[in-house]
Amino acid sequence: MDRTFDILGLKWPRGTPQISHPYYPLGVTIPEYVPNEAPVPVLLTALGGMLGFAMLGASAVALKVNPNLTKSNLALLCWFVMNGCLHCFFEGYFVFNHATIASSQNVFAQLWKEYALSDSRYLTSDFFMLSIESITAFVWGPLCFANAISIVRDSPARHALRIIVCMAHLYGVALYYSTTLCETYFTGRSHSRPEFLYFWVYLVGFNLPWAIIPAILLYDSVRTISRATKALDKMSYTLDTQDTQHRRRNGKRAVVEPKKTK
Template sequence: MSAQMLNSTLSHPPHPYYPIEAELIGYLANEWSVLSLISAFAAGWAGILGFTLLVLSFVAPKLGKADRVAILWFILTGCIHFFFEGYFVVNHTRMAPAQDFFGQLWKEYSLSDSRYLTSDPFVLCMETITAILWGPLSFALVYLIAAEHPLRHPVQLIVSVGQIYGDVLYYATSMFDHYFHGLSYCRPEAYYFWGYYFFMNFIWIVIPAYYMTKSICVMSRAVKFANEAAGQRKSK
């Protein structure tokens, strides 16, 4: 092997991601197994959600079941947006060799979308907006729901629409490259596409769509009631 080929191999080591010609400088394979990563991730969420329920039992014991579920959703989504996706935003230039827990999780997910290892402009901008806006606003929603604050539904509508919009663009940009440029960022195994890429992101379309619809209905009824009350006052 020539010195030039050796230097190229050292600076761009072989990797399992698609496209296979993607340059992942300093790439290191994960040290944790897939099962260990997923189990630790799930255990962390179970602990966070369990602690949230415990706190709610003290600070808002009369809160309804539907509102408790909403709080759990926005706690989960806020943590993912702010901490997990925020980690990517801060560390996007060093994802390929990362060996900390979040870094290895991102490398596992990136088998379905290697753009997260190459500082792709769209993914970076989308995740930055998500971490800066939808993360903190999700945490704010937890307070608004627990306090039964009138701003709950306007903020819930904004966050939900933002999540859906970001997800649609995320799918669209990837599919555009796939069908128009013949460029795939996902490994060929079906479970990476359907399990990681499709299902794990589709959650942030289905659930936000439910809360978006709920907020629209509540706000619509409120406006209708206000208009009827105003009309009654005018008729007197």
């Protein structure tokens, strides 16, 4: 008699409790897991609405403070405001509530449970995720808001701040992808479900903008600073040359001009 039963194509001994959640790797422990109540479109609409409200509000305030803001600067402002909100509030929620997300039903918890189908480490209080998300929430989030403020004020430090945050985003995405793929390659354990939606759309696609956009902004800021430095060096050289010539002319006059006698 066959004493096994089939779950997701795998044979399990009879008497073994069935998996009570849909997360990978199979058998991972997620205590007190409760399935989401809201459908995915509703959750995404709620998140999009909150972010949209924040960006529209920030844009309105920014234009009131600085009516000369260009469309490109407004787009940058929205990007950094969106990042600040995601880092401080959405990812900050994870940092403070990682142990209870699996059993919670508020919007942020359900969003995390949905995303965790592509990375179950968000429901297991994984130390790496807690570390990187804590840095993101408490350091990079406020710096994103600082970037937004520097754009509105047209601060000379805006490109320096932008470079710091862009490097942080690129480094964070590199760490996230590398830890995920290396563990899968070397141990065969995958924290993502194998379906196209969860691996390619959620895991790869949702994080890809934080590799592409920061790379573009980083290139632009480095180029801008390089041009400014080159212009400053040229101006400094010109001023030094003029000062040297002026001193030489004054020196010659001092030698040629006869002394006045009483």
